[in-house]
């Protein structure tokens with residue numbers, strides 16, 4: 300793999316996504332990456348370093364689509380699985396996270412898959428102006444709603460990122476804080492549907508059912 304993974308104790312795993320089989324690298328232990336200074340600054344923890352069940356579900360949904368030419372942004376990309384699948388299905392993809400190391404893994408995993416994925420450091424609370432001017436067709440994210448503060452931050456961000464009529468797909472393991480994203484957007488006229496998806500990926504405390512939220516921006 301690449302220099303950006305140097306110094307990490309790696310797990311390399313094969314991941315089946317629809318008709319695709321991808322080989323991805325991730326750190327062996329997210330816990331070992333906890334940084335006291337990061338936590339003191341803004342309570343961030345290195346959840347990016349695991350591949351969460353929601354990412355498997357979102358990747359499978361994207362694999363089933365033809366995304367030729369679509370401008371796609373992944374938020375909180377972690378090691379990048381959905382972004383890579385979207386790129387392999389023809390999208391023009393930007394993978395973002397607020398951890399530089401996550402972006403290094405996303406780039407390395409994309410390279411190993413032969414996928415073209417651009418990366419960018421983005422904090423949902425302070426998105427760069429040129430990013431919000433890019434008018435994405437599709438914004439995707441997996442397991443982003445695990446803290447109460449995340450829903451309102453994303454509810455502020457999605458309207459800035461998407462073109463009128465654009466779509467967001469958020470895979471979520473039924474976190475209690477999901478309404479922090481959904482309620483402000485539906486009140487503002489966004490369309491919303493929720494699909495329950497059973498998965499057979501590694502189980503965590505959230506169980507085998509993931510909610511796939513499809514949000515559609517007004518206009519367009």
Ligand SMILES: C[S@@+](CC[C@H](N)C(=O)[O-])C[C@H]1O[C@@H](n2cnc3c(N)ncnc32)[C@H](O)[C@@H]1O
Nearest residue numbers: 346347350351354375376377397422423441442
């Ligand atoms: C639970 S992890 C999910 C990672 C990946 N999407 C997956 O499902 O495997 C949540 C991700 O959101 C990112 N994240 C959390 N808060 C963020 C913020 N304010 N700005 C940007 N990224 C953030 C984390 O760094 C992490 O990569």
